Amino acid sequence: MAAGYLDILRARHAARLLTGTLVGRLPNGTAHIAIVLFTRAEGGSYTLAGALAAAYGLATAVGQPLLGRAVDLYGQPRVQLPAAVLSALGMALLAVSGLGSLPLAYAAVVVAGVATPPLEGGLRALWPSVLKRQDQVHRAYALDAVAQEIMFTVGPLLVTLLVSLWSPAAALLVINAIGVLGALSVVLSEPSRTWRSAPREAHWLGALRSPGLLALLGTFFFVGLALGSITVAGVAYADDHGRESVYGWLMAALGLGALIGGLGYGARQWAGAPERRLRVIVGLLALGYLPLTLTPSVPFMTALAALAGVFLAPAIACSFIVVDRHAPRGTVTEAFSWLVTTFGVGAAAGTAVAGPAVELGSTAWSFGVAGVGGVLALVVLLATGKVLAAPVRDPAVVTGSENDRNGAVEPGFSTGRKA
Numbered sequence: 001m002a003a004g005y006l007d008i009l010r011a012r013h014a015a016r017l018l019t020g021t022l023v024g025r026l027p028n029g030t031a032h033i034a035i036v037l038f039t040r041a042e043g044g045s046y047t048l049a050g051a052l053a054a055a056y057g058l059a060t061a062v063g064q065p066l067l068g069r070a071v072d073l074y075g076q077p078r079v080q081l082p083a084a085v086l087s088a089l090g091m092a093l094l095a096v097s098g099l100g101s102l103p104l105a106y107a108a109v110v111v112a113g114v115a116t117p118p119l120e121g122g123l124r125a126l127w128p129s130v131l132k133r134q135d136q137v138h139r140a141y142a143l144d145a146v147a148q149e150i151m152f153t154v155g156p157l158l159v160t161l162l163v164s165l166w167s168p169a170a171a172l173l174v175i176n177a178i179g180v181l182g183a184l185s186v187v188l189s190e191p192s193r194t195w196r197s198a199p200r201e202a203h204w205l206g207a208l209r210s211p212g213l214l215a216l217l218g219t220f221f222f223v224g225l226a227l228g229s230i231t232v233a234g235v236a237y238a239d240d241h242g243r244e245s246v247y248g249w250l251m252a253a254l255g256l257g258a259l260i261g262g263l264g265y266g267a268r269q270w271a272g273a274p275e276r277r278l279r280v281i282v283g284l285l286a287l288g289y290l291p292l293t294l295t296p297s298v299p300f301m302t303a304l305a306a307l308a309g310v311f312l313a314p315a316i317a318c319s320f321i322v323v324d325r326h327a328p329r330g331t332v333t334e335a336f337s338w339l340v341t342t343f344g345v346g347a348a349a350g351t352a353v354a355g356p357a358v359e360l361g362s363t364a365w366s367f368g369v370a371g372v373g374g375v376l377a378l379v380v381l382l383a384t385g386k387v388l389a390a391p392v393r394d395p396a397v398v399t400g401s402e403n404d405r406n407g408a409v410e411p412g413f414s415t416g417r418k419a
Helices: 001-009 014-025 026-043 046-074 075-098 102-114 119-131 136-167 168-187 190-194 213-239 245-267 274-294 300-311 312-326 330-361 363-383
Strands: none
Touching: 001 014, 001 136, 001 190, 001 274, 001 363, 014 026, 014 119, 014 136, 014 168, 026 046, 026 075, 026 102, 026 136, 026 213, 026 245, 026 330, 046 075, 046 102, 046 119, 046 213, 046 330, 075 168, 075 190, 119 168, 119 190, 119 245, 119 330, 136 168, 136 245, 168 190, 168 245, 168 274, 168 330, 213 245, 213 274, 213 330, 213 363, 245 300, 245 312, 274 300, 274 312, 274 363, 300 312
């Protein structure tokens, strides 16, 4: 298992790109946690904490596809680094101004969210030019998902550590400064500087003209909803047990489970269509979320959180392959950014719903939102099976400089329309 991953990391630039992207995405990966803890420390309610986190998530959802399309058109360095700096400044404004002026607080998280750089989609666009072979690219997708889970495992612990050593405001500042350094490392690398998107068939819908991609986005909206609700539900559970550290352990356990699942998934070659495999994985993911509503004692709850995370990284890794098969030519960064966007919108909806669920019902109700999200994600996949069964392409080899190898112009779209 380790040999396949080591082959990828030995490839020139691979380790730097993976690490830089991981570090650069740390602010985005921990933002919901940091915002919730900051709001609670400032005396804000669960509802306000959820609303601010939701505003950040929605702003990210708006910014990711726009910045992703800009990357496809103008290259990575011109977009990624300025966006990272602007996003960090938005979070710094929140940390300095606090909740004294709610309009300013909302404006700060919106700026931070809109300007979040599309590093995740950018990395997936770079893998084919770095690795060359299709089997390595698919394994890199799994490694990418595993690396995200390392971030989701370490990130919550880092945030809670910074909060305990300094303050929630300091946590916001430090995490975002680290993120800028990660983005800088990526855009200064040779693959990022030289990468160019394939020529695209101009259309105002861009990547969204693919029905299969739309089906996948609908699925991951509900996966995001499940994870977003757990962000707030975990804080409520920690409050119920009188220990702030419980929250960090729950989030870390969730990430650890996904880390284990992702390593196992990427260790082997899978036969059959990835669309069918994704249905099975998402079904198992939904089953993992349902027991969280039991809210048992801390040791058992931590174990349930780890179990709930096992199929998350495999679902994400498999979704990368499905995006690759369904995204139109020349829209690689945009297509992956739409996946991030939909996930973010779902997470925002989850945080917004889970806050009132705690206050109107109980902690178990807020975890119930996660279970419902997982089930609805499976329902979308089952309902769109025919659409997903007809991919735009099924590439056999990696050629060119990006993740999109469909050389044919798609019929029915005029080149007169601007993307």
